[in-house]
Amino acid sequence: MNGITLTLRALHHGERSLAKELSTTAERHRTEHEFHHVAKDLVLWSNDHCRRVAEAGRHYGLDLDGPSKKSAPGLVSTLREKSAQAVGHRPEPGLLLLSDLRSLHLDAAGNSLYWEMLAQAAQAARDDRLKELASFCHPRTLRQMRWTNTLIKTLAPQILTSL
Template sequence: MNGITLTLRALDHGERQLARELVVIAERHSTEHEVHHVAKDLVTWSNEHCLRLAEAAGHYGLDLDGPSRKSASGLMPTIQEKAAEALGNRPEPGLLLLRDLRGLHLGAVGNSLYWDMLAQAGQAAKDARLLELAASCHPQTLRQMRWTNTMIKNLSPQVITSL
């Protein structure tokens, strides 16, 4: 295994993890409509990144499985939704939301660094495939970072001072 395949594997793992966290947070904070809907939209980007990574990885002798097909369904999302509604007026859900947004932000930052590393490797190796992959996926990761950062900045003052 070389550095490119290690980076592809790490990036695939990071995108999968971010997608899973986005699904969980969308359901956990279903009463926060912006968080719920935007997080669900952002999952599609991470899943698309996983598909693109899996396609590219084959050219380097690496087998990646594609996006995670697991989604929250059944009884647990219903229980989480009812719990979110019941706790909607208490300050603790706000702190939980800030913690969740922080985790999402750190995950997106980690992925962004891997996209940068992949682009640099592509540039050094004169590999147009890697350069195109990073150039098309990295901007969406940057937008994920900006959204989480903006949400944290907007929510922090109210949540933290209301305790």
């Protein structure tokens, strides 16, 4: 196993983890409609990144499974929806949202660093497949970070001064 395969594994794990956190957070903040819908869209990006990393990994002998499968609707889904509605009517959801945004931002930042490392390794190895992968996925990860950062800048003053 070399550094490129380790980086591909880390990226696959990081994007999968970010997709899961985005999905969970979107459900938790279902009453924040704009947040909820954008987060759901960003889940699709991270799932796409997982798929692309898995495809590239096959070239290096890695067997990375695709994006995590979404659980079927049921009791857990219903409980999440009801808890999101309940949380949406209490004064603390703003703090929870800020905390979740911070966590999402840090997860995306970690992925961004791995994308940069992969791009540099691809350049050194003259691997066009990996260069193309990083060139496609890294800008979207940077947009995920800008989205969380913008929301934090927008929401923090109001939430933190109204406690």
